[in-house]
Amino acid sequence: MSGTRPSKAKDGGSGRRAVVLLSGGLDSATVLAMARRDGFACHALSIDYGQRHRGELACAARIAEALGAVDHKVIRVDLRAIGGSALTDDIAVPHHASVSEIGSDIPITYVPARNLIFLSMALAHAEARGAFDIFIGVNAVDYSGYPDCRPEFIRAFECAASLATRAGVQGRPFAIHAPIISMSKAEIIAAGASLGVDYGLTTSCYDPPGAGLACGTCDACLLRRQGFVDAGVPDPTRYAVTPT
Amino acid sequence: MSGTRPSKAKDGGSGRRAVVLLSGGLDSATVLAMARRDGFACHALSIDYGQRHRGELACAARIAEALGAVDHKVIRVDLRAIGGSALTDDIAVPHHASVSEIGSDIPITYVPARNLIFLSMALAHAEARGAFDIFIGVNAVDYSGYPDCRPEFIRAFECAASLATRAGVQGRPFAIHAPIISMSKAEIIAAGASLGVDYGLTTSCYDPPGAGLACGTCDACLLRRQGFVDAGVPDPTRYAVTPT
Numbered sequence: 001m002s003g004t005r006p007s008k009a010k011d012g013g014s015g016r017r018a019v020v021l022l023s024g025g026l027d028s029a030t031v032l033a034m035a036r037r038d039g040f041a042c043h044a045l046s047i048d049y050g051q052r053h054r055g056e057l058a059c060a061a062r063i064a065e066a067l068g069a070v071d072h073k074v075i076r077v078d079l080r081a082i083g084g085s086a087l088t089d090d091i092a093v094p095h096h097a098s099v100s101e102i103g104s105d106i107p108i109t110y111v112p113a114r115n116l117i118f119l120s121m122a123l124a125h126a127e128a129r130g131a132f133d134i135f136i137g138v139n140a141v142d143y144s145g146y147p148d149c150r151p152e153f154i155r156a157f158e159c160a161a162s163l164a165t166r167a168g169v170q171g172r173p174f175a176i177h178a179p180i181i182s183m184s185k186a187e188i189i190a191a192g193a194s195l196g197v198d199y200g201l202t203t204s205c206y207d208p209p210g211a212g213l214a215c216g217t218c219d220a221c222l223l224r225r226q227g228f229v230d231a232g233v234p235d236p237t238r239y240a241v242t243p244t
Numbered sequence: 245m246s247g248t249r250p251s252k253a254k255d256g257g258s259g260r261r262a263v264v265l266l267s268g269g270l271d272s273a274t275v276l277a278m279a280r281r282d283g284f285a286c287h288a289l290s291i292d293y294g295q296r297h298r299g300e301l302a303c304a305a306r307i308a309e310a311l312g313a314v315d316h317k318v319i320r321v322d323l324r325a326i327g328g329s330a331l332t333d334d335i336a337v338p339h340h341a342s343v344s345e346i347g348s349d350i351p352i353t354y355v356p357a358r359n360l361i362f363l364s365m366a367l368a369h370a371e372a373r374g375a376f377d378i379f380i381g382v383n384a385v386d387y388s389g390y391p392d393c394r395p396e397f398i399r400a401f402e403c404a405a406s407l408a409t410r411a412g413v414q415g416r417p418f419a420i421h422a423p424i425i426s427m428s429k430a431e432i433i434a435a436g437a438s439l440g441v442d443y444g445l446t447t448s449c450y451d452p453p454g455a456g457l458a459c460g461t462c463d464a465c466l467l468r469r470q471g472f473v474d475a476g477v478p479d480p481t482r483y484a485v486t487p488t
Contacts, residue, residue: 073325075321075322075325075326076320076321076322076325077319077320077321077322077365078319078320078321079368081317081319081320082319082365082368082369082372083372084368084371084372106410106413110410111368112367112368112369112371112372112409112410113364113365113367113368113371113405113408113409114368115408116364116367116368116404116405116408117361117364117365117368120357120360120361120364121321121326121357121361123356123357123360124323124326124328124355124356124357124358124360124361125326125356127328127356127357128326128327128328128356147407147408147409147410147412147413148407148408148409150407152407153404153407153408156400156403156404156407156408157404157408159400159403159404160360160397160400160401160403160404161357161360163391163392163394163396163397163400164357164359164360164391164392164397164400164401165356165357165391165392166350166354166356166391168391169350169391
């Protein structure tokens with residue numbers, strides 16, 4: 001159809017390819033919408049790392065389709081063999097009554113070196129496909145205090161990425177895009193809503209009780225809920241316990 | 245036994261723990277012996293990445309046992325899903341008649357971002373076990389031109405590692421040790437032999453023809469064979485075609 005805007009085509013119209021890390025949550029869905037807006041043909045990549053909340057992988061597939069990714073790949077890496085986190089080990093996910101109870105320490109849901117592993121796999125995927133841009137939905141504002149969500153880590157990875165690869169050595173450096181790193185959760189939701197992201201396709205809960213519900217009391221549910229309230233956007237999530 | 249030297253105990257005697265990436269080849273076996281010599285209690289880590297020559301994983305287990313690692317873990321990451329290399333895709337491994345025919349370009353056996361992925365997983369394993377030293381057997385002299393075997397990459401990773409992790413943020417940086425990075429293959433073999441490494445337990449071949457043989461004509465076989473010749477150490481490898 002000649003009436004279709006080029007930016008809506010899966011190839012992005014610009015000829016530029018990107019790998020977008022897609023967890024199934026709202027942050028990375030928003031980042032995929034931003035990469036599409038910016039004209040990238042997007043290879044969505046999800047990592048099956050043995051996460052407790054692996055229902056997010058099915059969400060990622062639906063988001064990739066809805067937002068016009070070229071393709072969506074799920075790659076397995078067994079981080080349960082390493083453990084050390086409530087998301088990959090037999091450790092209980094913490095629950096709180098409200099967002100104000102979330103502490104400032106790095107929580108037990110921290111997965112050792114997770115974003116470094118994910119970015120490394122995205123880099124391999126990008127190099128094998130001739131893409132030189134990688135998008136990741138890390139956020140250093142309304143987040144859980146994870147060290148690998150900070151700008152200084154992203155810059156250090158970008159440096160290592162170009163030194164680690166054939167493309168980098170041959171003068172084609174990789175750019176790591178973290179477009180929501182300095183945004184509040186409310187700003188992320190407002191931006192995604194304006195780009196047409198259907199947040200009903202996304203999931204954030206670390207400890208889903210089943211039946212398509214979110215628990216409503218883990219850190220991820222509490223931060224998500226507060227973000228929708230602050231953005232003035234209806235929250236499509238069905239919570240077992242509505243967060244306050 | 246009071247007569248046992250502390251350095252021979254699996255705990256290394258120093259109380260320092262390390263993760264040692266162990267491929268099953270001669271370089272990483274030598275590095276494990278060096279880490280043991282230096283008093284580290286060593287957690288050996290091998291990655292099952294879908295490599296063509298996966299027989300090396302059984303070798304790694306035997307080497308870890310022989311050299312007194314505390315334990316040996318194999319973690320799976322499916323790099324076949326990414327492909328782009330003769331080691332992980334349906335691409336033929338190059339063969340040559342002699343070591344002089346190996347080109348200077350990065351060869352098709354290059355696996356995109358492999359050492360970055362492996363070091364990231366070693367970092368996760370180290371952090372989960374309270375180890376702050378990681379050993380890797382990269383070598384930038386008699387090697388195959390891989391970009392992720394160079395000192396500048398190792399330094400960049402070391403920087404990213406401490407920024408990526410809880411331990412790093414809390415003031416416990418990680419040290420990445422690459423003790424053979426500037427040694428020739430002959431020097432590596434001589435050093436390992438002096439530390440009692442049984443190179444009969446190791447394998448280097450990218451394209452093993454079966455029956456416990458090495459092909460003798462891939463780059464890895466050619467470089468290995470030349471190293472033993474130059475070191476004046478008997479080569480225990482059984483080659484299908486003896487390299488010249």
